[in-house]
Amino acid sequence: MLVVKKFGGTSVGNAERIFNVAKRCIADYNAGNDVVVVLSAMGKYTDVLIDMAQEINPHPSKREMDMLLTTGEQQSVALMAMAMNALGVPAVSLNAFQVQMHTTSAYGNARLHKIDKDRIQAELDQHKIVIVTGFQGIDKYDNYTTLGRGGSDTTAVAIAASLHADLCEIYTDVDGVYTADPRKVETARKLDEVTYDEMLELATLGAGVLHNRSVELAKKYGVTMVVRSSLNNHEGTIVKEGNKMEKMIVSGVAADTDAARVAVVGLKDEPGIAFKLFNNLAKKGINIDMILQSIGHNGKKDISFTCTNEDADEAKAILTDAMDFESIDVRKDVAKVSIVGAGMQSSAGVAAKMFEALYDANINIHMISTSEIRITVLINEKNTERAMNAIHDAFDLGNAD
Ligand code: ASP
Ligand code: MG
Numbered sequence: 001m002l003v004v005k006k007f008g009g010t011s012v013g014n015a016e017r018i019f020n021v022a023k024r025c026i027a028d029y030n031a032g033n034d035v036v037v038v039l040s041a042m043g044k045y046t047d048v049l050i051d052m053a054q055e056i057n058p059h060p061s062k063r064e065m066d067m068l069l070t071t072g073e074q075q076s077v078a079l080m081a082m083a084m085n086a087l088g089v090p091a092v093s094l095n096a097f098q099v100q101m102h103t104t105s106a107y108g109n110a111r112l113h114k115i116d117k118d119r120i121q122a123e124l125d126q127h128k129i130v131i132v133t134g135f136q137g138i139d140k141y142d143n144y145t146t147l148g149r150g151g152s153d154t155t156a157v158a159i160a161a162s163l164h165a166d167l168c169e170i171y172t173d174v175d176g177v178y179t180a181d182p183r184k185v186e187t188a189r190k191l192d193e194v195t196y197d198e199m200l201e202l203a204t205l206g207a208g209v210l211h212n213r214s215v216e217l218a219k220k221y222g223v224t225m226v227v228r229s230s231l232n233n234h235e236g237t238i239v240k241e242g243n244k245m246e247k248m249i250v251s252g253v254a255a256d257t258d259a260a261r262v263a264v265v266g267l268k269d270e271p272g273i274a275f276k277l278f279n280n281l282a283k284k285g286i287n288i289d290m291i292l293q294s295i296g297h298n299g300k301k302d303i304s305f306t307c308t309n310e311d312a313d314e315a316k317a318i319l320t321d322a323m324d325f326e327s328i329d330v331r332k333d334v335a336k337v338s339i340v341g342a343g344m345q346s347s348a349g350v351a352a353k354m355f356e357a358l359y360d361a362n363i364n365i366h367m368i369s370t371s372e373i374r375i376t377v378l379i380n381e382k383n384t385e386r387a388m389n390a391i392h393d394a395f396d397l398g399n400a401d
Contacts, residue, residue, distance in 0.1 A: 006156035041072025062107035103137030110145035176237030187398030260312035266326025269296035357394035
């Protein structure tokens with residue numbers, strides 16, 4: 001069997017932990033498997049590097065930033081190879097150049113194009129454990145790039161896809177994917193499995209366990225992922241295609257407090273207004289999430305939307321410049337709370353049940369949006385945890401059946 005094992009920063013945060021990870025990988029190797037290991041930078045080292053850059057230059061070039069950040073992962077892979085060698089096992093570390101991990105040139109947020117699997121395969125053929133730097137790539141000009149924060153997950157899945165690995169294990173400091181953040185919902189329960197689509201929604205909603213592009217990639221190439229803890233031997237959560245054993249309608253509740261609502265009141269009620277409004281924002285790279293348009297009255301209409309807190313003031317400035325309306329209002333003390341579940345597309349009354357739970361908890365809903373497998377509400381931020389708990393209880397997510 002060929003396994004790709006990815007370990008995050010906390011899992012390789014110091015020498016003792018590096019040895020623990022090494023032993024875990026060696027156990028797989030000794031069982032006769034081919035093992036590829038993908039690592040993040042040690043602990044919070046990527047943040048340390050960012051701070052170092054800030055001290056030197058508050059507006060560093062993105063190219064130099066990536067040149068700097070890639071050193072974090074290079075440290076951990078070399079140290080890991082040394083640890084495995086010290087334990088008597090042949091191992092080799094490889095960086096993005098050596099692996100030929102090709103990406104776009106979008107420094108800081110590059111996308112993977114293709115991986116040359118020959119080098120990794122050649123090392124595996126010599127019975128070595130191969131340890132690869134996560135997060136980094138190279139562009140067509142031979143510059144280093146990075147895949148965005150948390151991008152090592154995506155490296156691991158990409159390598160698993162290109163080598164046709166049997167499994168891609170993502171080791172982290174929690175036991176798997178939960179029905180809700182256990183720090184906020186006491187009755188939260190670890191899920192045995194989630195579908196790619198559910199995981200994609202959860203990752204995008206800020207559940208924080210996986211880089212969302214890693215899930216996209218896993219779905220595209222049919223890579224089976226497992227999210228599990230590096231600190232114990234618990235089973236973890238399997239992320240794979242459809243047909244779950246657990247027949248849950250809703251799999252989880254997620255919250256994102258980094259949301260702001262921008263309400264544009266008294267726009268002209270005529271064709272092209274929504275286009276103009278969102279086009280102006282898109283041109284400046286402002287991402288919009290929920291959208292609400294009122295019905296027209298007296299030739300006027302209102303449009304509200306949500307974006308990140310960081311983008312909200314800029315959105316207001318852009319629209320004030322570019323559009324005609326009566327007033328604009330920005331609220332940052334709001335949060336998005338969502339339920340996600342592949343089962344809800346074939347089940348009536350899910351939305352009603354969620355809204356009832358919020359009503360019972362006396363929580364007002366400002367906006368609603370849905371996808372096939374997700375319902376999101378915008379509420380006051382101070383109610384976030386109460387809302388999560390109320391919904392979690394209403395759907396009885398703390399119980400396995
Ligand atoms: N070290 C990088 C980060 O902190 C990549 C990763 O951890 O996946 O974002
Ligand atoms: Mg991560």
